[in-house]
Amino acid sequence: MSGTELPGLDLDRLAAHLGTGPLTGELIPGGRSNLTYRVTDGRHRWVLRRPPLGHVLATAHDMSREYRVISALAGTAVPVPGVELLCEDPEVLGAPFYLMREMPGQALRHRDQCPWLTPDKAAALSDRLVDVLVDLHAVDPAQVGLGDFGRPDGFLRRQVARWGKQLEASRSRELPGIDELRDRLAGSVPSPRRAAIVHGDYRLDNVLVTADPLGISAVLDWEMATLGDPLADLGLLCVYWSGLGGAEDDPITGTVPSLPGFADTERLVQRYALRSGADVTGLGWYTAFGYFKLAVIIEGIHYRFTSGKTVGAGFDTIGAMTLPLVRRGLAQTAGEH
Template sequence: MHTVPDGVEVVASWDRAGHLESPPLLVVDAATAFLDTHDVGRGPLAWQRIGDGHSNVTYLIERGGEFVVLRRGPRPPLPKSTHDMVREARIQKILHWHGVPVPEIVAVCEDESLLGVPFYLMGRLDGTVVTDTIPAHLSPIEQRRATSEAVIDTLVSLHSVDVTRGELASLGSPDGYLRRQVERFRGLWEVNTTRSLPAVEWIADWLARNLPASQTASVVHGDYRMGNLMFAPQAPAKVLAILDWEMATLGDPLADLGYVTATYSEAGILTTPLELTPVTRAQGYLTRHQLAERYRSRMGLDLTPLPWYQTLALWKAAIFCEAIHTRWRRGERPNDTVFGPSLETGVPRLLEMAAQHAGLTAAPRR
């Protein structure tokens, strides 16, 4: 962990940030004062940036032997209604009460003067996130299967929470969720791109013309995948917490199933920029079809329209990945030497795979 500010991403105080072209992400004296207010540790801070997120920023903070995780949005200015840390923390507090595995929320800061944006602290979990290596305790064949099963069983537990009453009902209306998703992301494309990719529009047309009828309403995580799950540090495979609630809302649960199955790595299927847990290509993990069947058997929903939701997932992914690519081209991601450049071809590949799920081989007739 780091104890000395680098003067760019992390500064000792706001006085040391005046010469920077972009505001810092962590201001040590401001963070220290906030920890003091909430009686978290004593003495100087140590920090380490963690996670594979390309949007919000997460730091592991150590102070006097105590650990917390600080989560904040990216540098301002922020698009309206995005990166809402206060809402994200509130959702997790509510879901914790309902028994959904989420991190413990320690404190929330709405005062933008401290770090430039709102942020919150959550408890550190002693667990494992499965990405490009298989943890030793989850490596036996039976644990690989159990890991895949836990992904779906945890999603089922989330989608089984009653959203018609209590505080959850106040998070928004699930009615019209799918149409709003298509309209919102269609509008984001023009804002986030500097190039012409016609597939975005004709896939949007197809999605809008073929909207399925939602069978039920649930909390929708919005970025549900194995890499956003914290597993217990010992066998058997068990999910300790669902992470990264930035996109959560009320809506159609099959949106989550479409996303997790469309982005899940499987042997023999082409890779995409969203292949963030490639280990599931190895022997022993469930296939996409098996994931969907396990979900269907537990939720009792008709999965006939699942290809529509998989199309939506990859089309949306292409649009938010294009935003990252555009920021990289503008020099706003100076330390990104891999992901941003890869999106030059990665975004068109996402659109190609979205079209495949839709059964489209060319622009549809209007």
């Protein structure tokens, strides 16, 4: 495919920058925020990440942060792809980008991708997903050069404020209940816990799964990583795991976790607590915050779609997900299930 056929990726300019021969590429589907492409010169295969084409919210699409955290985690128990190059010069592709090595495995979003996934393997994959998250939260940030990667003091309060600001930047219609949810969260922020490297968007389809042997070859999409409260990752994982549009219709995370054998959210939380030794009481606030954060992200995607600045399929109905997420978040803050 030529560069003119890939919005956001001029393959001729990229080849000139890399000093390679002619390149071919394709958009990797499934992403709803940063754009991801597979690129090859016929001998080498890379994955390229760059911000969306328009309406880029402050700090939400920082390529250098992704590159830094992936580089820092190389050599730890956390599986990450090898990174090749960071380009912060917007003259090359119109925005900063980075290249990483293509890793084996698939991001599992649809049932038809994994006919091999028996109930026993689904159960084992559930456990492995939690174990990788525990391994991430066990990494000492200072030991891997990430001691200054974020400001853990006041992390949760700043997160609520930050996503409130992101909401205002993306607000283009009435959203009943979303301001109430934000205010409830702001008025009940939990006491600080220990600081850890948090992924910020950890879920099944943000990892690459290998079938034989069964495992996770890489954790992807680090655009929201920082230092903060590790239960923020666990709460958001529970939001994703419960299904956003029902077992048969979830355009964000897909339908794979609804297959027989996958653990329920209670088991995920129990395994996390057992493996990490963390106190998971009060997780409901973190889950409610996960619903709010995801509602804001969805609204940002909807805004870009209505502005004609998205690439890929599935954006036309995504805006319908915002209010159900808000309602679930409000239910969590009210102690409902």
